[in-house]
Amino acid sequence: MSAATIPSLRRDAQVIGLVGVAHGVSHFFHLILAPLFPWLKEAFSLSYAELGLLMTVFFIVSGAGQALAGFVVDRVGARAVLFSGIALLGLSALLLSQAHSYAMLLAGSMLAGLGNSVFHPADFTLLNKRVPTQRLGHAFSVHGIAGNLGWAAAPVFLTTIAALSSWRTALAAAACIPFATLVVLFAYRDLLRTDEAKTAVAAPGRSAAGGHVLDFMRLPAVWMCFAFFFITAMALGGIQSFSSSGLRALYGMSLASATAGYTAYMLASAAGMVAGGFMASRTSRHERTIAMAFTGSGIVSLIVAAGLVPSFLAIALMGVIGFGAGIAGPSRDLLIRAAAPKNATGRVYGVVYSGLDIGLAGAPVLFGALMDANHPSWVFICIGLFQSLAIFTAVSVGVNTARTAEARAAA
Structure with a gap:
């Protein structure tokens, strides 16, 4: 391994690790409410259908937002969009922790879905632009594993804190995770730079290459x-x-x-x-x-x-x-x-x-x-x-x- 290869490998590993951590946070928030259903059901006298609707609106907003987020990523850059999504996840957990009605739970779930919507277009744009082709297979592997770890961590984290304190405390503690992640990503922001934002869009609805963005x-x-x-x-x-x-x-x-x-x-x-x-x-x-x-x-x-x-x-x-x-x-x-x-x-x-x-x-x-x-x-x-x-x-x-x-x- 040459001296030039070692810094490159270190840089690629850092990029893959940073994007992987962000993806893990995204998957953690897929389950920000489901593990707390027993507590929420009792606190708000909700039916199972009403609890299920909280998850449904999360994924509906995330799905619609994800398609739109891809256009924003290509226009302003993946890094800025990723940072925004992580911040929205933290704000959604804070909102949910202060919920005093079912409407506030729905609003918090929708805000979490909006934050979640940016991750796949932003993550994969970052990996494709910052990681060499020969390492992309491993990059996508780490990305997927990090998501699975987020799914695995959420129930343990939330139910443990809810059992020891309350569901509100669990959600407030969960809000610290995306905010702490955002601090780390900002500290290493130079590793997550991409060039899309420098490629001006010639006119509304037109791509840099001259074709239509659709x-x-x-x-x-x-x-x-x-x-x-x-x-x-x-x-x-x-x-x-x-x-x-x-x-x-x-x-x-x-x-x-x-x-x-x-x-x-x-x-x-x-x-x-x-x-x-x-x-x-x-x-x-x-x-x-x-x-x-x-x-x-x-x-x-x-x-x-x-x-x-x-x-x-x-x-x-x-x-x-x-x-x-x-x-x-x-x-x-x-x-x-x-x-x-x-x-x-x-x-x-x-x-x-x-x-x-x-x-x-x-x-x-x-x-x-x-x-x-x-x-x-x-x-x-x-x-x-x-x-x-x-x-x-x-x-x-x-x-x-x-x-x-x-x-x-x-x-």
């Missing part, structure tokens, strides 16, 4: 990427919302054992992202990695749905499903990067990742209806079906992108 929306690959995220989010939403309930109904296992199944999924997913980072760095046909990973996960989901294996094995199989989903993560993000037109990274990631929020908002409705109808096996059947459908969208994007690249090379 031209990228005419690309079929963009909408196939959107469909991919929507479909995979439906599978993820089913796992997050009702996999534990489904395991209990199918296998008669205890709540602790069923929760262990979900934990196995999350831990194995993180391990899969590490492996997926290495795999993504060794190929340019990322759709093949995705197809392999989701084929395995989909088959295992159907095995779990059959309810024929011992309960301890069902828990282990949940880990296998998670490992496959994790492997697909870095390749998924690189697939989108390859499909995105030059200088439209923020817009493309904003639009396609809005499918993730829409899927996460809609999944609880579908899977909740299946559980209400006493069809727990269909929870896992649908998870497997959604993962299988995702293969077709990924392959379509990969083949289309490869053909486009070949045509440009031949021109």
Whole structure:
């Protein structure tokens, strides 16, 4: 390793780490209210439907805002947008901690959704512009793992403080996390500089290259990427919302054992992202990695749905499903990067990742209806079906992108 390479590696690691921490905070705030539902239900005399609506409005605002945030990222720069989003998360937690009505809870949830909306277009623009191509697979791997850690940390952090003090104290303490993160990011702000803001937009509605800023929306690959995220989010939403309930109904296992199944999924997913980072760095046909990973996960989901294996094995199989989903993560993000037109990274990631929020908002409705109808096996059947459908969208994007690249090379 040359002397010039060491500073470069250190700088790349710092950028990846900073963006990863920000992404972890974003995922932490996905669950800023759900772990506190028992306390909020009692404090405000809320129904389960009213509690669920708090999560729904979060993801609706986040999904709509994410598509718009991509345009802002491409115009003013990813760093400023990222800083704004983190600040909004901190303000939302403060607002929620002072809520004295259901309307204030809704307002706080919407503000958190607005803050969350900036992360994917800002994060991926920063990584794509600041990290060399040969390290992007590992960068996206760390990015995904950090998000999983945020999901894992939120319930422990919030419920522990709420049990020791109150739900208001828990939310006030949670507000310190994004503000502390913002201080760290500001201290290292030079590492997060990008050049988009210096590329003036020639006229309203026109890109620097002379085309319309909405031209990228005419690309079929963009909408196939959107469909991919929507479909995979439906599978993820089913796992997050009702996999534990489904395991209990199918296998008669205890709540602790069923929760262990979900934990196995999350831990194995993180391990899969590490492996997926290495795999993504060794190929340019990322759709093949995705197809392999989701084929395995989909088959295992159907095995779990059959309810024929011992309960301890069902828990282990949940880990296998998670490992496959994790492997697909870095390749998924690189697939989108390859499909995105030059200088439209923020817009493309904003639009396609809005499918993730829409899927996460809609999944609880579908899977909740299946559980209400006493069809727990269909929870896992649908998870497997959604993962299988995702293969077709990924392959379509990969083949289309490869053909486009070949045509440009031949021109």
